[in-house]
Amino acid sequence: MTHRPLTVAVVGATGVVGRTMIAVLREREFPIGELRLLASGRSAGAVVDVGGERIVVREAVADAFDGVDIALFSAGTEVSLELAPQAAARGATVIDNSNAWRMEPGIPLVVSQVNPDDLATHEGIIANPNCSTMQLVPLLMALRDTAGIDRVVVDTYQAVSGTGAEAIAELEAQILAHAQGTPKLANVYPHPIGFNALPEIDVFLDNGYTREEWKVLTESRKILHLPDLRLSCTAVRVPVLMSHSEAVHVETTRSITPEAAREAFAAIPGVIVRDDPQAHVYPLATEAAGRDEIFVGRVRQDQSVERGIAFWVVSDNVRKGAATNAVEIAEILVDRGWVAAASRRGAGVGDADRSAV
Numbered sequence: 203m204t205h206r207p208l209t210v211a212v213v214g215a216t217g218v219v220g221r222t223m224i225a226v227l228r229e230r231e232f233p234i235g236e237l238r239l240l241a242s243g244r245s246a247g248a249v250v251d252v253g254g255e256r257i258v259v260r261e262a263v264a265d266a267f268d269g270v271d272i273a274l275f276s277a278g279t280e281v282s283l284e285l286a287p288q289a290a291a292r293g294a295t296v297i298d299n300s301n302a303w304r305m306e307p308g309i310p311l312v313v314s315q316v317n318p319d320d321l322a323t324h325e326g327i328i329a330n331p332n333c334s335t336m337q338l339v340p341l342l343m344a345l346r347d348t349a350g351i352d353r354v355v356v357d358t359y360q361a362v363s364g365t366g367a368e369a370i371a372e373l374e375a376q377i378l379a380h381a382q383g384t385p386k387l388a389n390v391y392p393h394p395i396g397f398n399a400l401p402e403i404d405v406f407l408d409n410g411y412t413r414e415e416w417k418v419l420t421e422s423r424k425i426l427h428l429p430d431l432r433l434s435c436t437a438v439r440v441p442v443l444m445s446h447s448e449a450v451h452v453e454t455t456r457s458i459t460p461e462a463a464r465e466a467f468a469a470i471p472g473v474i475v476r477d478d479p480q481a482h483v484y485p486l487a488t489e490a491a492g493r494d495e496i497f498v499g500r501v502r503q504d505q506s507v508e509r510g511i512a513f514w515v516v517s518d519n520v521r522k523g524a525a526t527n528a529v530e531i532a533e534i535l536v537d538r539g540w541v542a543a544a545s546r547r548g549a550g551v552g553d554a555d556r557s558a559v
């Protein structure tokens with residue numbers, strides 16, 4: 203199907219995720235008529251070169267969404283809470299990267315390979331999961347569908363790019379300070395991240411988990427349609443620039459061999475199995491960086507339980523973990539005629555006519 207070019211807004215266009223969204227939209231030749239770049243008032247008037255076209259950044263205010271078909275939000279929770287409903291009220295469909303709407307009943311929380319059908323009923327706001335959840339759930343889906351899942355334990359090793367541009371600069375400055383023998387100043391994190399591992403991502407909750415860990419638990423249950431799934435998570439920030447790594451232990455309902463698990467993982471679109479430990483082949487953060495796929499390896503039987511599989515999963519947190527999945531959602535909306543909110547599409551009729559030329 204060919205589609206009429208859409209007006210697409212990127213909110214947070216000057217940030218780490220926003221800039222990657224612009225790149226991914228171009229790489230995948232998303233049908234864009236007008237690309238509107240929005241950020242805070244601080245960046246208003248800045249000029250961004252997008253494939254030779256010079257686009258002036260505008261301040262993200264409600265009026266900026268007039269005429270927008272799809273708005274990719276990546277400017278933090280406060281901005282999403284305030285502006286996403288206003289953008290949706292103006293007819294835009296928001297795909298939101300923040301934590302603002304993910305657990306809201308009725309708002310689809312979607313990983314493109316796992317639950318695209320959940321998009322059918324959207325009412326103008328769609329949530330993109332947290333990056334740590336994003337790379338985990340396609341693999342859990344494969345195990346859910348082959349062996350059933352009883353319990354999951356996941357420990358994350360998360361890159362500083364997950365915090366944004368300031369955190370990348372802070373790690374680089376601390377590495378330089380180490381080389382020069384000067385003090386490592388910490389502003390973004392409570393301790394120096396250089397040469398460290400910080401078991402604190404986002405705020406601590408009353409139950410002892412951090413909010414990042416809680417997001418992995420609650421978001422996974424929603425995306426997998428397994429509301430009672432037992433999960434636990436420890437989320438750790440490590441001095442890696444790009445790509446999150448995760449050690450995952452899954453207790454399955456029925457027995458599954460590592461060979462069968464690898465086969466099930468390899469069958470998922472966008473998942474690559476890299477698993478030859480004797481040759482030192484397993485997923486690496488540096489190799490996943492800049493890629494859209496999720497890499498899995500070290501697949502083995504978890505010998506501490508009766509039926510268990512353990513594995514190591516790595517993905518670029520800014521691409522599949524944020525920008526790429528958001529653009530994949532937009533592509534699904536276009537392909538299925540679901541760009542407009544369900545109630546605006548009319549009974550049983552997609553917006554294919556609206557989108558098609």
Ligand SMILES: NC(=O)c1ccc[n+]([C@@H]2O[C@H](COP(=O)([O-])OP(=O)(O)OC[C@H]3O[C@@H](n4cnc5c(N)ncnc54)[C@H](OP(=O)(O)O)[C@@H]3O)[C@@H](O)[C@H]2O)c1
Pocket residue numbers: 213214215216217218219220240241242243244245246262276277278279281299300301331332333363364365366367368519520523524
């Ligand atoms: N990095 C990741 O791996 C990742 C993954 C998933 C989700 N996310 C989420 O994506 C969002 C952005 O992350 P990031 O890493 O791109 O952060 P970032 O590099 O710090 O960029 C933040 C962006 O938000 C804009 N912004 C800040 N305040 C604003 C306001 N009041 N109004 C409009 N725009 C405003 C900034 O514009 P100015 O340049 O004008 O300040 C900038 O474009 C966060 O919600 C984050 O949780 C990030």
